[in-house]
Amino acid sequence: MDLTGLYISKGALLAPDGIPLHFGDTLGEYHAVSTGGILLDRRHEGRILVTGADALVWLDKIATNKLVDIPPMTGKPTLFTNANARILDRALVYALDKDRVVLFTEPNRGEALMKYLQSNIFYQDKVALTDWRPAYHQFALHGVRVDELITQMNSRSHQTIGEYQVVEGRIADAQIIAFRQKPLVGASWIIITPTESAIMVWKAITDMAKSFGIIPSGGIVYNALRIASGRVGVGRELTTEYIPLELGLWDEVSFSKGCYTGQEILARMESRNKLARVLMRLNLSQFAEGGTPLFHQGKQIGEITSSVVAPDGAVHAMGVVKTAIADVGVVVNIGSADGALGTLTDYLGVQPRIN
DSSP: OOHHHHHHHTTOEEOTTSOEEESSOHHHHHHHHHHSEEEEEOTTEEEEEEESTTHHHHHHHHSSSOOTTOOTTEEEEEEEEOTTOOEEEEEEEEEEETTEEEEEEEETOHHHHHHHHHHTOOTTOOOEEEEOTTTEEEEEEEETTHHHHHHHHBSSTTSOOOTTBEEEEEETTEEEEEEEEOOSSBEEEEEEEEGGGHHHHHHHHHHHHGGGTEEEOOHHHHHHHHHHHTOOOBTTTBSTTOOGGGGTBGGGOOSSSOOOTTHHHHHHHHHHTOOSEEEEEEEESSOOOTTOEEEETTEEEEEEEEEEEOTTSOEEEEEEEETTTOOTTOEEEESSTTSEEEEEEEEOSBOOOOO
16 A cells, blocks of 8 residues: 555545645534644655765855754754845755755755756756655654643754754664754754655554654645745745745845845845835735735735635734835735725734834
8 A cells, every 4th residue: 555545545635746634523623723733745745865075065155044053953944036136035044964964855946956956056066866755754843832842852862852853763664754844833853764665654643643742634735724824835826926035934034245146236225225025914804815915095005815714714814015015004905996804913924013
């Protein structure tokens, strides 16, 4: 039995790519994140291995964040931007050691980022790229008790778990490497294991996870959690429509390191402390799709970028609005100048208040 058959046998409804949408109880899965956690299949997120003596130095030259100082077995998020500082891709960068670096991409962006990275390798660069998608399967854990499960799987159980930490272990006699990332709720981990071990690792994790209240889940719950937590998503916020600072990604941009594509524009905007728009959470009186325009006093001031009706019935949304209007408590109209009402409730991401 392959993973597809295993998921179906456990009651999953699958997307066309074979990734579970849910396991028959989206509300229970949604609530599990706040009491235990959920296990997800995230094979559609890219994983790229960069090897060579110049791995971090080379990445540092083309990424927005400072990467040369990443200690082994830790990581950082970063962005890749075009000449106008518009977002091309976002990745999580983890150093396994001084010569091996792993990048995790947004969903379905592995091939695109691989091509972009390859286009930036020149004859003097001592680096090589390997697409790890065929070799390693990828899962994820999210929830308030997943750190406990990772500690149990960690071969160095005495190791302190920190932000963007990497830990190694074995489960069901198979190798796993776990990478901590920004949480949706509680804590969040990426887990990779050799593809041939994926089935037995999934079975072993689900068995171990029962005592922590961690259950299998799918993309529907993940999307609701992403939007509810205010995490930017590919194709929604992470597009060439926006620059990182507009999306609250200030912590993924370095203003003290050397040049990279888009650096001059980002530095200028930071020094002038002026942004045209900003990302905010919205409280909507009724659901509205991403892309729906927002109005204030008869004028369009932005748009909803991501929205969802969560399994518990709550509506969650975020959107980009003009800085001149952006403030907590501002009432906006949805879809038209006299449309249904919504309220700007708070700024999202790491985002200085822009006057």
